[in-house]
Amino acid sequence: MDNLKNKVAVITGGNSGIGYATAKQLKEQGATVIITGRRKEAIEAAASELGVHAIVADQSRISDIENLVSKVKEDFGQVDILFINAGIAGLGTIEQATETLYDDIMNINLKGAYFTLSRFIPILKDSASVVFLSSNTASMSGAGSSIYSSGKTALNAVMKIAAVELAPRKIRVNSVSPGPTETEVMKKVGLDEATVKSIMDVVVDKIPLKQMGSSEDVAKMVSHLSSDASKFITGADFIMDGGMVLA
Template sequence: METLKGKIALVTGGNSGIGYAAAKELKAQGAEVIITGRRKEAIDKAAAELGVTGMIADQGQVSAIEELAAQVKDQYGKIDILFINAGVLELTTIENATEAAFDNVIGVNFKGAYFTLSKLIPLLNDGASVVFLSSNTASTSGANSSIYSSSKAALNSIMKIAAVELAPRKIRVNSVSPGPIKTEIMNKVGFDEQQLKDVTEWMIGRIPLRQIGKAEDVGKMVAYFCGEAASFITGAEIIMDGGMSLKA
């Protein structure tokens, strides 16, 4: 059903994983979709596959976010849906953390997300929907995840304050917090094949539903937040982790 027909949606980090799945679902429900990413080749390929518009933008650079906002304003004027999805993952103990790792994760996941919202608020139509991609790690205390978890906890805080600030314009702001999802992000951490297998088995062992989540499921939840059925929901965090956080 094209429940989002006539809506214009912007998905950051839309060339792969959850962003790609969300863009596909939003388009299937009738929205006109724009995806962003850092690499032109990847964005062009994803945009062609999805039948959407691709724009190059590094969400870790405020100047690039400002350029993106100007480009969106010039081509579309206003948008109705903003899915702030772009993010990076680095795992390290607190003792061994480097400034470079800290700046990379916080720069994209927190600072980048913050200013993506900040710079695009003027382009949001009244009644628009904003969705942050957070993580169930925002409310758990796993070893080696201090920087990443902190960045996602910060997102949930921004989400709630933005929900209050934007409520007078009937703009709803929510977040989706997945647990382990089958995407390329784990491969980018640097695990070899055996390490990835071991980590996957460890995660499944902690999930009551005994499975890794699918990006498509998260995409459907993002689309739900953007539709009429969620018109009275704002400032909410939905945890999608197969019950993993219940055992944390």
């Protein structure tokens, strides 16, 4: 399949998980793909494995975002597909919340995503596609998730307003909101396989389809939203959680 041939795609946070799977998917469909990440070794290793381009950038730093845009413009010209994927997770009750946790999450998940879009707008092609990675937690009220969930809820509001503002240029802006997805996040925070499995079993029990999502599921949705097959879709949030928000 090469329905994205000659398209230039930028994916923030592309060295693992959903970003990595999406880079693979878009490249397989013919796009020229640029992935970003904070850790030079990790992002360059991922780019080498995927056969895509890598640019080191910390999406929580506006100066890094502006440097990224300049580099992309210089090396690739305009952008057809922008997948704003970089983000981190964190849990804690409102009573226990620390300023550090709040700032860490919001600086990447909301401020970083907001200014990534803001600074990329001048080099987006007319009829480009922008996709935000949101979360089904934006539609839920789970204890301990106030910071993460409110950041994603705000992100969905930004997405809808951006869809209105960019509609005159036929630029479409949407979001994808996965539920529990099989990625390396839990292993990264130091949990062993037995602990991860026990957590997953509890989570899966709350999902009507009784299964976890995969990074590839999300990648396929991003690919769909980036193609002409969705040229009349904008301002929409696609919840991909096996019915979890319904339970």
